[in-house]
Amino acid sequence: MENGFLRVEDLRLHFRTMRGPVQAVDGVTFHLGRGRTLVVVGESGSGKSSLAKAILRLLPRNVLKYEGSVYMDDVDVMKLSDDQFRRRVRWVKAALVPQAAQNSLNPVLRVQDQVAEPLLVHGKAKTKEKAYERVAEVFGMVGLPTDFMSRYPFELSGGMRQRTAIAMALVTNPDLIVMDEPTSALDVLTQANLMNVLKRLKQSTEMTFILITHDIATASDLADDVAVMYAGQIVEQSTARRFYTAPLHPYSKMLLSSVPTLKEDKELQHIPGTPPSLINPPKGCRFADRCPARFDKCSQEPPLRQVNGSRVKCWLYE
Template sequence: MHQKEIKTDMPFLSIKDLKVEYKSDGQIVHAVNDVSLQLERGKTLGLVGETGAGKTTIAKSILRILPDIGSHIANGEIYLEGENLLKLSENDMRKIRGNKVSMIFQDPMTALNPVLRVGDQIAEVVSLHSDNNNRAEHEKRAKEMLEIVGIPAERYYAYPHQFSGGMKQRVVIAIALACNPDLLLADEPTTALDVTIQAQVLDLIAELRNKYNTAMLLITHDMGVVAQVCDTVAVIYAGSIIEYGTKQQIFKHPSHPYTIGLFGAIPDMNEDEEWLHPIDGLPPDPTNLPQGCSFSPRCKFATDACRKEAIGMYKTQDGHDCRCCCIEAVMKGED
């Protein structure tokens, strides 16, 4: 057994310089590049970005459930309560998964086993993470969880196909929360749901988070969901965090040209506009990232300096970082 090193002066969750690579067809896909972030108990961090930006990969790295073949964490440290998860043995890791950290997956339709009763699926998770073998107690806990997510306990004996999409997603949440995790990784938990159901589920998640002081990493591409649920926001582009700050800072003073473009591309609910303002071009090929700033080929402020070398994080305000070397020009251009 190796010595467990526990650092005490650390935030609840702290990721440092995480770098994840996939191998595909002999090429290296740079999925996550030098991502660092912190999260405190009871807070919610939103990871925002487009398809393929590497959001889900970050969450999967925390749980260490990346596919074995072809992917590996090339660099970085992930500390949960001061303990480096990447150095734990698989056995120790299994105790963390579901117990301390659990994940809600995007698609509620496929996350449940269709031939098992929903209640039993919750009870199973409870029993896997409890010391005793008292079946009745696990069942009681499962019924409690159903009630918490707003499903009557008598639906314990129902099968997944008898539930609507929103109810299935609530069952998935019940499973994720059954062991009172300290950290919840929610990967697009409401994307597959209708807006009226989404509102219910988001409310539920927020309520449970406040009740149990759970830390949450919310992955989404929907700025509206972020505005509603998150405390801090990290905007991801091509595997790197390009802007990081509190919700107020990001929504009131977006500083990176990509973040600004992202807000500009959403049709406004309150104002009429003839044309939308799309970001020109496409996200870069992750096997072949451009030199320097990865957004530079689509950026109207880009200079030669942007295309030369990797761009560091610049502080625009306390706690508001932005990976852009032309912030001043961007700010002027915006006015």
């Protein structure tokens, strides 16, 4: 894990707003091995979508601070110029399936042309015909019939459009695909089908995935590793097995026990209080106010510590 394909170190992304700077991503560090899937779970407003944007440098205009290191294959892509990043990283090394991707397709272009676009832009296909061949290939990978290629987005169902968006991310064969809530707007059955598709992709390719989601139960379908995000920081990163069976951070524990289950009957718990504002987050541990295990030391910021192969940002594990 240490010498993984992707190393993110002390990544920060702050936004400027009318009410003050928002520390959406504030010192995030994690490592991810090639071919593994990391699920970043967090509640709304925890900064998980901003993390995806920060890794792929898809920044809005109101960026106040954007710093840290993102190593892909030991190259710090943060040091690249915007132009270099566009040519050498985006689509080539890393692609994004944006949130609500089923609505992100251009309604007046045939899906094949949209999916082929990155190929043509990056010169990975010389002719349109060659590009369509590759599009047909990725359509197969995501379980879309190739005769859908010449359709327009509105002729496809939500699930099909979502698959198209994933196909678009796959088409240039990047090393890393970041998916932001890929299934949240879909129906249960469609979502399960899509998860099957993603699982198959995971097994059949060498790609590395980062899945951003608030749905802890569905996340377990894909996760090799889990990172828990709270108030702009990663408070725990573990293997999926450790996270789902023996989470370390008090927040992780409470989060897991708040997830309803279908097959087993368990007592649900909720986390009292609300997450802190990212505009002026509390000093020290950001979860301290809601934490049942809080003690004196929590007023200082805990370091991210290694505990049995996991990393946890909590004074309980010193």
